[in-house]
Amino acid sequence: MSAADADDSRTPFLHVDLDAFFASVELLDNPALAGKPVVVGGLGPRSVVSAANYEARRYGVNSAMPMALALRRCPNAVVVPVRMARYAELSRQVMSIFDDMTPLVERLGIDEAFLDVSGATKLLGSPRTVAQLLRARVLTETGLTCSVGVASTKFVAKLASGRSKPNGLLVVPADETLEFLHPLPISALWGVGPATEAQLKRLGLNRVADVAQTPLDVLQGALGPALALKLHSLANGIDPRSISLEREEKSIGHETTFSFDVTDQLEIRRALLRQADDVAARLRRADVVARTVVLKLRYSDFSTVTKSRTLAEPTNVGRRIYEEALAAFDALGAAGKRVRLIGVRAEQLGAGGGSLGLWDPDEEWREAELAVDEVTARFGKGMLRPAALVKPPTAG
Structure with missing residues (x-):
């Protein structure tokens, strides 16, 4: 086992596993179950255990075990039915936290994932710091605990998360990989x-x-x-696999369908700004820039139009994307028309991190948006927003 405070910049892979996920959700929603052996599953003659909390596991109860055997081993177990919709809801919340911290997330089902935090370390600190921040956010925002393994390869990271259970964190420094294995x-x-x-x-x-x-x-x-x-x-500690994403994004976009047709120009500008900021944040998390901004409008008669604008220099700055989208809106002559849907999309993506030249016209906006990224990664979305997106209080 590595030291309790071990850290290593050469360990970009995290394996995150929610602790006894189904059973933990049941305890979260029904605190009266705390301290009791809880088994998730049915009571039919052929029912099997879907999940068991750690109290039940001490009796030898495990997932996929016939329920009849589980109850023989642990007669005082509290059996609760599977609530897949609730588990999926909390899983989406947890995975959204992962996505806030890095675009390189490989989901392994409903309760675990691999993350590559190479890019996140530039913003948030060392791999251990990122893992600590991730665990804190999951607990604060969902009430659930997770175990995290941090290592130089996916294989070792998964082993480390298993060794850190429950509710633990284990970093295996690159130089200690063989000592661990x-x-x-x-x-x-x-x-x-x-x-x-x-x-x-x-x-x-x-x-x-x-x-x-x-x-x-x-x-x-x-x-x-x-x-x-x-x-x-x-x-021998060799595992060349990288994070496997479901698909490579060729464009990044965001759309909003209004609850009623909109003609108010201020409301449309607010929607454009919100979408541009969301698209830019996703570009930055993926460490890419876009050369083309596309505006999509759907009018009240369901006709749809698009207008693209190609930038002189590729960007991942929300303010620049917003200004280009607004220019596209004006070019379409859409002012005064009843808008049902509006969308902003970034295309012609390329690697970020290139030279910005001697003069960066978006420097101040870029720095401000990077500061927002850091707050979002630490505390979640919505903690900081452009003033234009904050509606004044209604007089009453």
């Missing part, structure tokens, strides 16, 4: 099920270190070339 049993390696474990043990291999030190050709003879190479690499 090698004492573990061979079953800790991804791809080692009961059959493979038995094959490895027949070779006299019981620990990850044994696999790491075995010649590759010996492993290949027992396991085949593909699995042998995979396990040998993992055992």
Whole structure:
């Protein structure tokens, strides 16, 4: 185990796992269950355990176990039905927090994810600091706890989160990867099920270190070339996989459908500014810039028009995107028309971080928006907004 305060800038991967998620949601919504063994699932003759809290796990109750067996092991368990809609609601809140902190989020189902925080460290601090901030936000905004593993590879990060449960944080510095891995049993390696474990043990291999030190050709003879190479690499701390995103974004946009048709120019400008700021924030989180801004309008008769404007220099500054979208609105001659939907989209995306030249006309806006990004990452959306988006109080 690494030191309690371990940190390392070379550990960009986080594995975040919500602790006993389904059961924790039930305790969150019904605090009277605190301290009791709680099992989530049905009571039918073929029902299985969907989740169990840590009190129930002490009796040997685990997910996917027949409910009848679970109740024999823990007769005093409180059984609550599955509420998937509620779990999905809280999962979306948690994943939104992850998205606030980095665009590189690989969802692994409803209750866990990998994150690459390489970009976030520039804004928020070291990987450990980012992980601490993430855990604090999840607890504050949802009432749930999570365990986080931080490492130089996805594989080690996932192992570390498991070692830190429940409600913990473990950083494995890059230089300590093998020290962390090698004492573990061979079953800790991804791809080692009961059959493979038995094959490895027949070779006299019981620990990850044994696999790491075995010649590759010996492993290949027992396991085949593909699995042998995979396990040998993992055992030596080698895992080249990056975050797997569902899709590569070719454009980033935001649309609003008004609850009633709008002609008020101030209301339309507010909508454009809000959308431009949202699009720009997403560009910055993805560390990309856009060369083209596209405005989309749908009128009350459901006719739809678009107008694009190409920038002299690509940007991820909300104010610049807003001004281009407003110019497109004027060019469409839309003033006075009844608008049902309005949208702003950034296209022709390219890598950010390039030179801004000797003079950056958006420097002041850029600095202000980066400050807002930091507040958003730490405390959530809406804590800071442009004054134009704050409506004056209604006289009464």
